[in-house]
Amino acid sequence: MWSKFRVLQKNKTARYGIPMLLLIVGGSFGLREFTQIRYDAQKIQRKLDPSLEARIKAQNNPVTLEEEYEKLKEVNLDNWKNIRGPRPWEDSREFQEQQHKLQAARQAKEL
Template identity: 75%
Template sequence: MFTLKALKKNKTVRYGVPMLLLIVGGSFGLKEFTQIRYDAQKIRKKLDPSLEAKVNTQRQSVILEEEYEKMKALNLEEWKNIRGPRPWEDSREYQEQQRARQSRQA
């Protein structure tokens, strides 16, 4: 009897043990919930087999040397960097101004 009353009055047993149980139990619970989340994402990401075959063939057909030859064929000497309109500017008006500048320069 004496030990049971002493344990009930002990603050560590009264507050500490339930807190530890909550923390340890919560971590196991969260592990299960996060695992469900990642499993659901894997299932959702799976593609239709016909679509997956198309994607895989497109990835395999790209060869670095071919892409390099395409880039070499481009005329980069006459390239001009033109900035886009700012958020407060009217994009159509800005495009007309850019076209007018290009026609004057040409």
Template identity: 70%
Template sequence: MFNLNALKRNRTMRYGVPMFCLIIGGSFGLREFTQIRYDVQRLKRKLDPSLEAKIDVQRQSTMLEEEYEKLKEVNMDDWKNVRGPRPWEDSREYQEQQRSKQDKKD
């Protein structure tokens, strides 16, 4: 009886031990919740096996030399940089202006 009353009055037992339990228990709880988060992300990333096979075939078949040959065929001399519309501009109206300017130059 004496020991139980002494433990109830002890500040370490009243405040320290519950605090350590919360800290240690919280770290285990956070670990479980973050693991659930990563598991869900991993499930969302999974692709259909047939689609994944097609992607793998495309990755293997694309070679650097093939891409270089495609770029050699593109005519870079007639390239023109066209500015896109600003957020406050009407995109259809701006496109019509660009087309009319292009027609006048040709």
């Protein structure tokens, strides 16, 4: 019995090939199980509360192109102002207050 084991130890196919094949085949089965767990977890997280889901479906009214065109007709696109937003390093509240003051001053000049 030991002589057969020693022959297998010296055979490179048995020594390196079989463990490699086991690793590849076993790895594919393992990866399949892990990815299945991942997709099952995503399905569980996607489930919504039935009342919330009903509200979302009620809000999804089909919008037609004609309705959107009518809304755009009512909007005055000639009198708009481009107002710069705050930079990441600027305080947004302070910047907004400054912009409101400038806009109020401009409106006062126009009147």
